[in-house]
Amino acid sequence: QKEVEQDPGPLSVPEGAIVSLNCTYSNSAFQYFMWYRQYSRKGPELLMYTYSSGNKEDGRFTAQVDKSSKYISLFIRDSQPSDSATYLCAMSALDNNNDMRFGAGTRLTVKP
Amino acid sequence: ETGVTQSPTHLIKTRGQQVTLRCSSQSGHNTVSWYQQALGQGPQFIFQYYREEENGRGNFPPRFSGLQFPNYSSELNVNALELDDSALYLCASSPRWGSGANVLTFGAGSRLTVL
Numbered sequence: 001q002k003e004v005e006q007d008p009g010p011l012s013v014p015e016g017a018i019v020s021l022n023c024t025y026s027n028s029a030f031q032y033f034m035w036y037r038q039y040s041r042k043g044p045e046l047l048m049y050t051y052s053s054g055n056k057e058d059g060r061f062t063a064q065v066d067k068s069s070k071y072i073s074l075f076i077r078d079s080q081p082s083d084s085a086t087y088l089c090a091m092s093a094l095d096n097n098n099d100m101r102f103g104a105g106t107r108l109t110v111k112p
Numbered sequence: 113e114t115g116v117t118q119s120p121t122h123l124i125k126t127r128g129q130q131v132t133l134r135c136s137s138q139s140g141h142n143t144v145s146w147y148q149q150a151l152g153q154g155p156q157f158i159f160q161y162y163r164e165e166e167n168g169r170g171n172f173p174p175r176f177s178g179l180q181f182p183n184y185s186s187e188l189n190v191n192a193l194e195l196d197d198s199a200l201y202l203c204a205s206s207p208r209w210g211s212g213a214n215v216l217t218f219g220a221g222s223r224l225t226v227l
Contacts, residue, residue, distance in 0.1 A: 004154070006154070008152065032213060034213050034214075041220065042220050043219050043220050043221055044155065044202070044218050045218065046213065049212070049214040088154050088155075090154070092213065095212040096210050096211065098145055098157060098159075098160040098167070098168035099157065102154025102155050102156070103154050104152060104153050105152075105154055
């Protein structure tokens with residue numbers, strides 16, 4: 001079993017749809033949870049960064065963490081074609097960036 | 113403010129050869145990390161450099177080595193290339209050692225193909 005599991009998709013939705021992306025994990029020590037967006041031929045860019053359980057909202061994006069279920073989610077409201085990318089979840093036990101564990105990424109396509 | 117730049121963008125090597133990848137960190141950043149991203153997979157941490165020394169290493173063999181220079185730029189060297197080394201190699205920089213993931217900036221990567 002991988003430490004971080006993420007459905008690779010691909011996921012295809014119409015413009016304006018609500019998108020739900022999810023990851024599960026097995027290491028209960030993880031406390032910091034991140035979502036990255038990676039466009040084709042580009043490096044990952046950080047979208048959301050949360051600590052412990054709870055929700056965090058930033059514009060059209062909402063990140064949820066449920067540590068009791070070891071489950072994290074990213075919701076994208078009013079999805080746009082420009083949201084088409086691969087979304088990677090990542091997590092770490094400490095607040096440093098040399099021990100992050102990434103999911104495999106979910107490829108999302110938003111159709112006009 | 114410039115971001116993280118990596119070179120070369122693409123390269124092809126044959127099994128057994130050696131490769132050097134280069135990275136210039138973002139302005140004001142003194143810590144550099146390297147990640148390997150195989151096709152269809154998430155990035156895997158290789159190692160991190162701070163003050164020109166390796167400071168943290170993932171589960172990669174010693175034939176993966178690196179350098180950091182006084183200007184904070186960095187190199188990743190891979191010896192005795194294997195087919196499984198084919199991947200996108202990502203460099204990321206952060207303002208200081210111990211920074212959280214919220215200030216980590218990735219470059220666009222170097223795509224290595226080993227034949």
